[in-house]
């Protein structure tokens with residue numbers, strides 16, 4: 001379990017934990033502090049849960065970014081599920097069914113430094129990047 | 135991030151001083167620190183981390199278990215941090231909305247402004263206070279060329295912004311009526327057509343419309359499903375209910391309203407109100423209509439404006455200064471001919 005995984009398939013709820021673990025390991029190696037590690041893990045949870053809940057199946061993949069002196073971690077969550085209809089509604093605070101927990105996709109955007117979301121009937125792709133604080 | 139770093143230094147200093155002295159003064163400073171952090175939008179997970187880092191600096195050989203426990207705590211605080219940030223954004227939005235509604239309410243006040251007619255025959259007092267910012271009640275005065283006074287008191291079923299829109303429409307419809315058509319029946323018939331044509335189903339308006347003929351001292355009135363109004367007779371010191379049959383405005387377009395009239399004698403007092411006055415609820419019990427009328431009777435000797443102010447003050451206090459419903463009260467008293 002020590003090796004760095006660059007992509008995790010999400011199918012069962014248990015896979016969310018695997019994705020978190022992979023993300024944490026990478027972020028540790030890249031030198032993220034403990035708060036940022038926890039933020040990255042939480043963002044991964046949100047994305048993986050969305051795949052598990054709404055698309056049933058998908059994948060979370062990781063990429064190390066070296067834009068020296070900056071280092072970062074890029075997370076891509078991809079699925080071939082039904083897609084999201086109204087993107088701007090989903091990105092509004094207070095929309096998520098979690099209601100008032102601040103989580104959901106706006107939460108992911110907040111936890112990370114960069115965020116992008118593409119979705120149609122063919123599926124959904126969320127890209128999020130976090131840069132390590134020097 | 136430099137401010138966070140200097141805060142971090144402050145925190146570390148405070149913490150180590152406190153651990154040494156257990157001094158209350160330092161706890162007080164900690165309280166200031168937390169307020170400052172909130173002002174700077176620093177989220178709770180961040181604070182836990184600041185504590186963890188400070189602790190590591192103060193005790194370089196912190197027990198591994200303790201370190202682990204802090205990582206655990208930070209993890210559990212992340213969602214609190216997110217909820218906190220969302221809360222901040224929603225709060226800002228709320229402030230924005232509030233100020234927009236404030237602007238709208240001001241605009242409503244300007245749009246719906248009506249001045250109390252001055253006439254030697256009657257003394258008029260009016261008090262209209264919204265429960266929230268937008269008023270769902272409405273009152274309006276008209277004085278025709280001969281000096282007769284028309285008065286409308288209305289209540290939109292439904293509150294807030296839609297009600298305010300509806301009221302503006304009614305006001306402009308009323309202003310478009312020509313000055314020699316101010317008989318209550320005609321006004322309600324016409325307004326009903328306007329409302330049923332322009333307002334979507336489910337929005338209804340009750341209105342009581344009265345016309346005081348200053349020459350014959352007849353009071354003509356009609357009602358579109360509104361609260362009954364009252365006349366306090368000077369001779370008997372008893373209230374007389376005045377009411378006329380009629381559907382709410384906007385229910386059906388082809389309605390004919392009933393118009394009645396009554397003679398007003400010197401010292402008689404006409405009372406027009408909305409259900410915010412008679413149905414005001416205090417601690418689960420409705421205030422009896424009689425209670426309102428009693429207050430009016432008690433202050434009957436005052437001038438009309440003083441009477442309505444007294445009634446309002448009484449209600450405001452009864453309701454702990456938080457009106458549950460819009461309050462509108464109009465009092466018109468026929469002056470005695472001697473006092474002219």
Ligand SMILES: Nc1ncnc2c1ncn2[C@@H]1O[C@H](COP(=O)(O)OP(=O)(O)O)[C@@H](O)[C@H]1O
Nearest residue numbers: 050051054055081083084096097098104105124
């Ligand atoms: N991967 C996805 N595929 C399809 N729909 C999604 C996906 N992710 C999110 N959604 C839709 O967007 C909504 C908002 O998602 P999110 O912000 O995570 O909040 P929550 O999951 O608490 O509702 C979800 O309710 C769901 O309808």
Ligand SMILES: [Mg+2]
Nearest residue numbers: 046049050104
């Ligand atoms: Mg979700």
